[in-house]
Amino acid sequence: MAYKVLVVEDDVTLQETLAYNLARQEYDVVKTGNGRTALTLARKEKPDLIILDVMLPGLDGFEVCRILRQEMSMPVLMLTARAEEIDKIVGLEVGADDYLTKPFSMRELMARAKALLRRVELTREETTAAQTDQPPKPQTAVLTFGNLAIDDGRREVRLNDKPIRMKPKEFDLLQFLARHQGIALSRDLILERVWGWSYDGNSRTVDVHVRWLREKIEPEPSKATRIVTVRGVGYRFDG
Amino acid sequence: MAYKVLVVEDDVTLQETLAYNLARQEYDVVKTGNGRTALTLARKEKPDLIILDVMLPGLDGFEVCRILRQEMSMPVLMLTARAEEIDKIVGLEVGADDYLTKPFSMRELMARAKALLRRVELTREETTAAQTDQPPKPQTAVLTFGNLAIDDGRREVRLNDKPIRMKPKEFDLLQFLARHQGIALSRDLILERVWGWSYDGNSRTVDVHVRWLREKIEPEPSKATRIVTVRGVGYRFDG
DNA sequence: AAAATTGTTAACAAAACCATAACACCAACC
DNA sequence: GGTTGGTGTTATGGTTTTGTTAACAATTTT
Known part of the structure; x- marks a missing residue:
């Protein structure tokens, strides 16, 4: 925020x-x-x-x-x-x-x-961690979803422990999605949070970046299971 | 007095x-x-x-x-x-x-x-009478990464046990990077911590110094493996 | 004072990045 | 089955970021 x-x-x-x-x-x-x-x-x-x-x-x-x-x-x-x-x-x-x-x-x-x-x-x-008794999501640690690891500190994504090359925006996007795992996120929200509020452009941009992400972390990009499309809304990251 | x-x-x-x-x-x-x-x-x-x-x-x-x-x-x-x-x-x-x-x-x-x-x-x-004539024994806090040693105490860098000439800023920079090994460090942060807050210059300065460092500690400076570029952010030192 | 060393900046080259457009596709509704 | 609106995909050109070198200024050494 x-x-x-x-x-x-x-x-x-x-x-x-x-x-x-x-x-x-x-x-x-x-x-x-x-x-x-x-x-x-x-x-x-x-x-x-x-x-x-x-x-x-x-x-x-x-x-x-x-x-x-x-x-x-x-x-x-x-x-x-x-x-x-x-x-x-x-x-x-x-x-x-x-x-x-x-x-x-x-x-x-x-x-x-x-x-x-x-x-x-x-x-x-x-x-905040003390207040909410939510599962504490340490912002600094490594987010892990099965064979997928998103390493904040190194700014690196690993699939089966093998580093994957990520463009800056891709990393930011993936990180944002993953941090809000399980929640459907609208394109507008994604744009605002990943691209910044001052960004003034097409929301299709998100689609393209999602596509690129899928290419890198989905076994079968056309049948995405990690970054799921939520029709009429946007996308949702499922571990 | x-x-x-x-x-x-x-x-x-x-x-x-x-x-x-x-x-x-x-x-x-x-x-x-x-x-x-x-x-x-x-x-x-x-x-x-x-x-x-x-x-x-x-x-x-x-x-x-x-x-x-x-x-x-x-x-x-x-x-x-x-x-x-x-x-x-x-x-x-x-x-x-x-x-x-x-x-x-x-x-x-x-x-x-x-x-x-x-x-x-x-x-x-x-x-005042009983002075110690013992020469100070410089104890070494040495960061070691494979064949690379960064000797804090002696303020010296060694590659395969052979001392390498380092400019002061180069040493400071290398030391800072090495101390935060494995973490992507932004140019701003590097400038702030190595050059100081009141430094008012171009962040490209960091690039140039990194280049010089790579020349000295990377076998192949153009294919850096120790001081890695993290695009969109800055640099990361990997042991 | 000259020479060497060092830090910084400027300038250009190269590479990476990204927004967008254009079109293909698909799913839902009629 | 056709239409419509949302989504997938790809290519592309402009922009940004980084690499690199050299020159300059500042400092220290000789």
């Missing part, structure tokens, strides 16, 4: 640049230039990460961070123009998780945001 | 903040953002205390600490962003004297630094 990022920055141009770049990474973006609104939004939207400027009209970034810290635990990345403020930012007093001093490169900001979100991912897996 | 403190932190701003605060306490400060330079400086300057960040480009803090521990005995205070690393830090594996998790307050850091230096003062008095 896409991460949600709250951008709190009163400089309109910077705010938009940030939002644009984050959106390009397929993050959901919520933005505001006001400290008080930031609090409201944070409570309502429960973002996975907050990018927070220090200099804000009204309630400043320090305050916002401090207050949020008492209520929630999402990581906060602070932006500041003054190096002297850093003590305060990463210190106990405010307690941000990371910071950047202006001017900063967008690349670095993205890298750091990504790093913070990686941390979220780890804890998220732990906690 | 004033104490000498070595600050190893790649985040320039934090590095400066640390240096500034230490200098205010009348300590002599030597600083670097690079793990390897840290080793050199430590050997040359023989500081009384080292403040060492874990996340460093190239040689990370764990390594630096581990290597130094075999040669010298000054206290090491480690900085980390992740609570999970603590066991490792204070455990035998790394053996730091103290640690702080980011974010921390400058006040607390200063307090701990002072405490560690107090300990130095005591031992210094006791042992």
